[in-house]
Amino acid sequence: MTARLKIRFAGPHVSVQDAGRPGFARYGVPRSGPMDRLAMAAANLALGNPAGAAVIEVSLGGLSLECLEGQVAFAVAGGGFIVDHAGHKRGAWHRAVLRKGDVLTLRRGPWGSWCYLAFAGDLDVAEWLGAKATHSQSGFGGGKVMTGAELRITQPRNLPDGTIACPVFARPAHEFRATLGPQDRFFTPAQIEGFSAATWRLSDAYDRMGVRLRGPDLTPAAALDMPSEAVARGSIQVAGDGVATVLLADHQTTGGYPKIATVLDADLDRFVQLRPGDPLCFRLISASQAISAARIAAQQRQQWLARFNAAEKA
Amino acid sequence: MKGFPIFRPVAEHGLLVEFGDSIGKAAHDAVLQLDRALAAQPFAGFIESVPAYVNLLVRFAPMVTDHQAVTAALQALLLQPAAAVGQGAGHRVDVIYDGPDLPEVARRTGLSVEAVIAAHQSGDYQVAMYGFAPGYAYLSGVPEAIRLPRKEAAVRGVAAGSVIIAAGQCIVTTLTMPTGWWIIGRSTTPILDAQAERPFLFDVGDRVQFRAVPK
Numbered sequence: 001m002t003a004r005l006k007i008r009f010a011g012p013h014v015s016v017q018d019a020g021r022p023g024f025a026r027y028g029v030p031r032s033g034p035m036d037r038l039a040m041a042a043a044n045l046a047l048g049n050p051a052g053a054a055v056i057e058v059s060l061g062g063l064s065l066e067c068l069e070g071q072v073a074f075a076v077a078g079g080g081f082i083v084d085h086a087g088h089k090r091g092a093w094h095r096a097v098l099r100k101g102d103v104l105t106l107r108r109g110p111w112g113s114w115c116y117l118a119f120a121g122d123l124d125v126a127e128w129l130g131a132k133a134t135h136s137q138s139g140f141g142g143g144k145v146m147t148g149a150e151l152r153i154t155q156p157r158n159l160p161d162g163t164i165a166c167p168v169f170a171r172p173a174h175e176f177r178a179t180l181g182p183q184d185r186f187f188t189p190a191q192i193e194g195f196s197a198a199t200w201r202l203s204d205a206y207d208r209m210g211v212r213l214r215g216p217d218l219t220p221a222a223a224l225d226m227p228s229e230a231v232a233r234g235s236i237q238v239a240g241d242g243v244a245t246v247l248l249a250d251h252q253t254t255g256g257y258p259k260i261a262t263v264l265d266a267d268l269d270r271f272v273q274l275r276p277g278d279p280l281c282f283r284l285i286s287a288s289q290a291i292s293a294a295r296i297a298a299q300q301r302q303q304w305l306a307r308f309n310a311a312e313k314a
Numbered sequence: 315m316k317g318f319p320i321f322r323p324v325a326e327h328g329l330l331v332e333f334g335d336s337i338g339k340a341a342h343d344a345v346l347q348l349d350r351a352l353a354a355q356p357f358a359g360f361i362e363s364v365p366a367y368v369n370l371l372v373r374f375a376p377m378v379t380d381h382q383a384v385t386a387a388l389q390a391l392l393l394q395p396a397a398a399v400g401q402g403a404g405h406r407v408d409v410i411y412d413g414p415d416l417p418e419v420a421r422r423t424g425l426s427v428e429a430v431i432a433a434h435q436s437g438d439y440q441v442a443m444y445g446f447a448p449g450y451a452y453l454s455g456v457p458e459a460i461r462l463p464r465k466e467a468a469v470r471g472v473a474a475g476s477v478i479i480a481a482g483q484c485i486v487t488t489l490t491m492p493t494g495w496w497i498i499g500r501s502t503t504p505i506l507d508a509q510a511e512r513p514f515l516f517d518v519g520d521r522v523q524f525r526a527v528p529k
Contacts, residue, residue: 230366
């Protein structure tokens, strides 16, 4: 048994993602995987899939597909996207069954930049280096989802309709915690003060590699020559033009620009759900505060995600 | 390297261990030594390390450990004798020297095309780091005679497998990408094979020799 889907429309940056390919940064390969890892895990767990199973990551550009053959349960989670399915219009964060002839459309709603469409079955796409996550720069992995393409879900399962509670901590925040550096020495005390006091905004230069911010000019005081070094998801690098960029899921693994600060990984799932134009600020915390914050956040996520297992057993 | 290493926190999951602030053999050797020591004796909660010219990014699980404990673990590794960590492997990479930029490289360096090809093969290259794109290994060791600054404008659609040079560095490309480096040939040795047991031919620190092969 197979469910066959035809992509009627896919906006830019719509791609297959799974938990990603960790451990290859030393070979120039970022982890990739979902921009919002919590939302992807929720969509998968709501179907009884492993949290890191392959899904379609939908951008603000939206997605519309038709079921040509078979039927399969699906779940949508992430952002306040609008889901049109078989004549019903609902918010994301629910589970339903896609049947032959159904059209399913996801489009931008009141908030959020990324939404996850998971299926109760296996998304039959290519793997690269052991993962189906798409690396956007090369297109390797499951691949970009393109208008006109067909996708197959093998081993499709049916499940009853249901809702997924969107947790408060999945909604976008406007304050993000960061540790200073590692190249804070390239900036003046006034620039660092300005960095944490300013209201920043996301620019529309936003893709899976990163997002450029609008805010104070952070041009380093002197033209400093810095050897390239490894960067992290969440690094806030400042290019020669003084513009800050937050590096995200498909970031290049190394770079030669100074990083004024690094956003906590625990805060990135909320960060990516901001949209171009949305305001935000950064709160600088110490390394030990960052550890405590990450542990509290992880516990909160684990408790929330554990509900799905409990619900399945009930 | 007085004052080094320096341990700089990176969010809740990393430490950047710096052995210098400008590119040099001593700092890079120290990076490689710590990288190999970590691979052989990882601490609890170790995720990965990413070597570069003068520093090593060490990533860890914040649920298991923290910056302070990782710093202590790394300092203990740094006290071990260097001999314990071994040397990088050696590789030979075959090249068809028919790149479109060979004549221009020859003109700018004042050499013949044959002398450029011979100079490139005479270099003793070392994998300094990866970056830019999957499988892009930055090889240091391009001989002085053929060192040129990068071109003023990038060329689009340069095929995977191209052998490109700029300043003291050489890359064998693995994707079709734009580049502003000088294209001197193409390699017949696969550098990235996702299906292979070891998908990437080089590890950071490995030595590379180039050898001309006929078209």
